[in-house]
Amino acid sequence: MTTETPHTGGALAGLGRFCYRRRRLVLLSWIVGVIAVTIVGFGFGAAPDNDFSGGNSDSAKAQKLIEKHFPEQQGDTLTLAIKAEQGIDDPAAREKIEKIIAGLDASPITGPVTSPYEDQNLVTQDRRIARTTIPLTDKNVAKAEVKPLVDTVKEASGDGVTLGLGGEKAEKAETPAQGPGESVGVLAAAVILFIAFGSLVAMGLPIVTALLAILGGIALMKLVGHVVPSPDFTVILAAMVGLGVGIDYALFIVTRYKDSLQDGDDPESATVKAITTAGKAVLFAGTTVVIALLGLVVMGQRLMTGVAVATSVIVLVTMIAAVTLLPAFLGFTGHKISSLRLPGRTSRRHEPDGVPSLERRTLAERWAGVVQRKPLIAAVLAGAALLMLAAPTLSMRLSLPDASVQPHDRSSYTSHKIISEGFGPGYGAPLIFATPVDSTDADLRPVVEAVSKTEGIAYVTQPRVSNDGQAATFMAFPTTGYQDEATADLVHELRDDVLPKAPGGAGIYLGGPNAATIDLAEDTSSRLPLMIAVVIVLSLLLLIVLVRSVTIALQAAVMNLLSIGAAYGVIVAIVQWGWLGPTLGFPTEMPVTTWVPVMMFPVLFGLSMDYEVFLISRVREEYERTGDTRIAVTRGLARTAKVITAAAAIMIAVFTTSLLGPDIAVKQGGLGMAVAVLIDATIIRMVLVPAVMELCGKANWWMPGRRAPKATSAAQPRVGEEARV
Structure with a gap:
């Protein structure tokens, strides 16, 4: 067993060692900190702001004039719609209609209600359909106060009279809570982790780390809302992203920790090695996601800036938890990381040189070999498939959901x-x-x-x-x-x-x-290219610093654009064209919600860079050992295929659970991100990456002012080699 702790220098090594040795203090600090932030955040956090208006558009100028000179028109209203098969003057129908109107008028949250029997402009010529407006006395009336009115109107329908209560407040009041989506996502992630690790202990660490970080992150996000307000869908979206990246980041570190134990390291050495390798990659990956999210600021839209900042807070907290809280957990588990194993599972066989023998080549290695033998054909076919999927994006229309696209x-x-x-x-x-x-x-x-x-x-x-x-x-x-x-x-x-x-x-x-x-849709469409350009440039710079290769960074940017474009195309086909829409919970054909493609791009670009970081880091390790790009890609793919597949499966599971919820816009975003991650983990990582890297050869490692690295004579990495991951 190795007794010497590798990577004795460096801030990350020191952090990993401190968190391991002072694990009780670290865990206690996290628990107390999360409890304190949760109490303050959920008790005194900012209320959501759903006002997307503003700016210098005609609609914003009109709204300012009305707010200033027509204050009497500023209250929220509900609309009662009435349809009577025998006409509203039928005695039985009139009795029911007048009873409902009297009840609405008597509510403590409504102002005077004008009966359609008093104003003929509120009734159609055939007197079968009528309407009336119900003013609300408080602009900030709670959903719980409006819900009884909605239920009363809904329950009164029948016997030839159909009643409906509309308006923004009514829509929100009858929209159910998000439901079991997050719980189902956590359960699905647990199953995937159990299959990947074959151990209940190893399965539990990423989940507990992510959940604790998300709880504190959401509470902190609510406090940040006092400075940078955000709309109500932000919590759901941030929870999905935080759950996905939080579990993934912990998954990568736990995987590296287990590998080190199997290679003979003691638990402390394995923890330090995991933090200085996978932990470093997590910090780069998380920083990329945050930078990509903050690219939303260039949209110049107040609430989208709020979404960017709030979601970035979640990602930052999960990233910090991965490199501080998780090492403390590893200190408690030690060699028991593989306890409570899946029946029939055995540990990975240790190879003396760290490389699987030819007889034991994995499926990922064999697949990489197939792609590398015909790289041009593989690249062309994969690229064509992605472009076909992206084609519907050209017809994308943007809007915000209204009552016409709600469940019937x-x-x-x-x-x-x-x-x-x-x-x-x-x-x-x-x-x-x-x-x-x-x-x-x-x-x-x-x-x-x-x-x-x-x-x-x-x-x-x-x-x-x-x-x-x-x-x-x-x-x-x-x-x-x-x-x-x-x-x-x-x-x-x-x-x-x-x-x-x-x-x-x-x-x-x-x-x-x-x-x-x-106006919002058109402003978004006009600014989207600028946001995409900013995100790409900043992410490229960060990736070049990490992988020390301009070629690979450019490859990553192009491939990420292809996968996100394909996801956009799938969303248009399902949501806007109606392909499988009702099956997936979209009641009717509708434009794509304005904020969905805007939010999808930075999140997905950042997440795609995550997988790029973990794959290319391993490929680079192998290249510096062998000097052979083909071997490096094959081995790098083999060493990361399992963990990237598990990470992608977790992301897909978390994002698709949004389809279980009631929010049409959140469903669109969740579905789009799940599709993008699926494409990224299959077509991109398994086909395009090995094909393009095979075609580029030594040019993959081009960096201005530096010669390509040479292979070392030994099969094992040089001292400090893994610290560069």
Whole structure:
């Protein structure tokens, strides 16, 4: 057994040794710290902010005018939709409708409710469909207070009368909690780890480390929200990412620790070696993910910056836990890391030279050999497959979900369906025009007339001037719905053609929720290339520092772009085109949620770099031993295939559990990231990487001002060699 501790120098070696020897202190510090942060974070953390408006768009300017000069219009509202088969004047129907309206009016969270029996504008000509608006007295009313109203309306439907309660607050109130998704993800990860390690102890360490880090990370994220606010989906997204990377990072370190024990090291030496090799790779990989996430800042969108910062906090905490808390756990387990083994599992046979014999070549080695014999064909076929998968990305449309894309058993969808049938699909997509004026006598009739004559407009309301005589507003309802591409085209036509040509129309801003969604989507699309460029450049620089090769860094960037592009294409095909959509929990065809591709890119680029780091680090070790790229790739792939496959399987399991939840946008993001990780772990790592590295040969290791490394004469690594991983 080796008694000498390798890598006696260096900060990481010192950190690993300290955490191992002072394991009780480290563990106690983590437990006390997490408990304290959790109490403060969950007790005093910032509330989510879902206001994506802002900036310098027309919709933002219109909103500012309305907020300043029409304060009476700022409250949140609900919409009651009514459909009576025999007409709302049928005695039985009227009795039920009036009872519901009276109940809504009497609620402590609602203002006065106008009955459709009092205002004929709220009823269709055939008097089968009616609507009314229910003002809420508090802008910050809780979901729990709105939920009883939704349930009352939903339960009252029947006997020829269908009722639905819509509005943003109603949608959120009836949206179930995320459910068992994270628990299922943890269970799936546990099964994968048990199969990979064959031991309950080894399985438990990554999970416990990740869960403790995520708990503290989410609490800290809530505190950071006071400085940098983020929307409500951030917690779910950050928990998925944190769970995936947290377990993966611990998995890589535990795997290296077990290998060192099997190579004859004592537990302390194995811990130090794991931290100075896999731990170093974890720090580089985690830093890459954080840098990629912070690339969202260049989007210039306040809430996306909040998402980036919040998710980065989670990744940082899991990364720190991997190199501090995990070594402490390893100190407690020692040689018992393989205790409680899977029946029938045996330890890896130790080879004197550290290299499996020809007779025992793994499946990964044999596969690498197949690819390397025909590298050009393999690269062309893999590249073509990825480009085919990415092709639908060219038709991607962005929007934000509304009631029309919610599950059809929701009251908000029922309300949308009834309103669309009776008052047109554009009722849920109103266009709000606002402009500064000089007096209460301002004449907007020429503009209103020009808008009303525009093709695609159903009807226009009469203009209203604010009480202070400084602003005026009116509304127009399109003939198409919130998610229809024709509605976006109409907004552009009104802004670019109709308003500039109408007398007095040049200073009018077109806003409203629908226009704000369109502006956000277009602003996102225009800034996305800049964000991609920033993430790629920063990640490339970091990877060059790690692998000391410009060629490999460029290969990684191109391959990552291909895998993410393919994931985008799959999302478009499923969500926007409807292929397998209902099967996977998407009720209808819909545009891709605006923030999904923006968030997917930095997360996936960072995660892809994780796998690149762990694979190329091993390949480089083998190359510096042998000087032969083919052998290095074969052995590097063989040594990392199992752990990368397990890590990818964990990521896929965690991300796909989002499909069990109720949030349409989170489902899109989870599915897209799961697809990307699957592609990365199969087509990229198993085909493109060995094929392209075979084609490049010694050029793989090109670095300006430095000659390619030479092989050492011994098969074993030189002193300190593994510290460079």
